[in-house]
Amino acid sequence: MVNVYQSLLGIYGDRGNAMVLAERARRRGAEVTEHVAEPGAPVPDDADIYVLGGGEDGAQTAAVRALAADGVLSRAVERGAVVFGVCAGYQILGETFTVGHDNDEREGLGLLNAHTVRRDPRAVGEIVTRRRGVSGNDALITGFENHGGQTRLSAGTEPLADVIEGIGNGDGTEGAVKGTVYGTYPHGPVLARNPALADELITVATGVELTPLLIPSIVTLRAERLEGHLGR
Numbered sequence: 001m002v003n004v005y006q007s008l009l010g011i012y013g014d015r016g017n018a019m020v021l022a023e024r025a026r027r028r029g030a031e032v033t034e035h036v037a038e039p040g041a042p043v044p045d046d047a048d049i050y051v052l053g054g055g056e057d058g059a060q061t062a063a064v065r066a067l068a069a070d071g072v073l074s075r076a077v078e079r080g081a082v083v084f085g086v087c088a089g090y091q092i093l094g095e096t097f098t099v100g101h102d103n104d105e106r107e108g109l110g111l112l113n114a115h116t117v118r119r120d121p122r123a124v125g126e127i128v129t130r131r132r133g134v135s136g137n138d139a140l141i142t143g144f145e146n147h148g149g150q151t152r153l154s155a156g157t158e159p160l161a162d163v164i165e166g167i168g169n170g171d172g173t174e175g176a177v178k179g180t181v182y183g184t185y186p187h188g189p190v191l192a193r194n195p196a197l198a199d200e201l202i203t204v205a206t207g208v209e210l211t212p213l214l215i216p217s218i219v220t221l222r223a224e225r226l227e228g229h230l231g232r
Contacts, residue, residue: 014051
């Protein structure tokens, strides 16, 4: 498992997503190797999961340039690895995104059919969404969004979820999925708040159906967030 460019894409505690994935896999008996890849050093080419977090405009631009030159994430997707991006990490997985008040366009990695432009006002606050294709309580995803992007998806890429409360992509949907590539806006870390989504990523990456894993503190955290927003 690789935490990609933590020094550039690591604000809002998003490094916790890789920690959650590793711990949930280990508790099922898996051997997990964690690697933090930084600019200037090769990103491992043989990982099962790559995790990208949030970052400011300058860091986001630096990250996408380095990753495009490296090409490792494109190769990873071709061999079936999971790539999971949050906020700025989500935006750079698309085809284009903009930075600054002048909406200066940057090329993304093209792993998602998505285009992001600046939106006003900035989306800041709790968000609750419903994961598409999932039933019951596990379908509900909570987190904290803090972004100035409006993301439009096109053919070949589907929304991750539909918004119940909050902004998300800006059109009633949130996030994106294309094959083994996932993008989402919420921080939290989002995988700590939403264990079913974390387990989905592990299953997609490994092809192994996971046994249930009950962690009381996570159950309590999730119940608190859902109670606060949905009264359930």
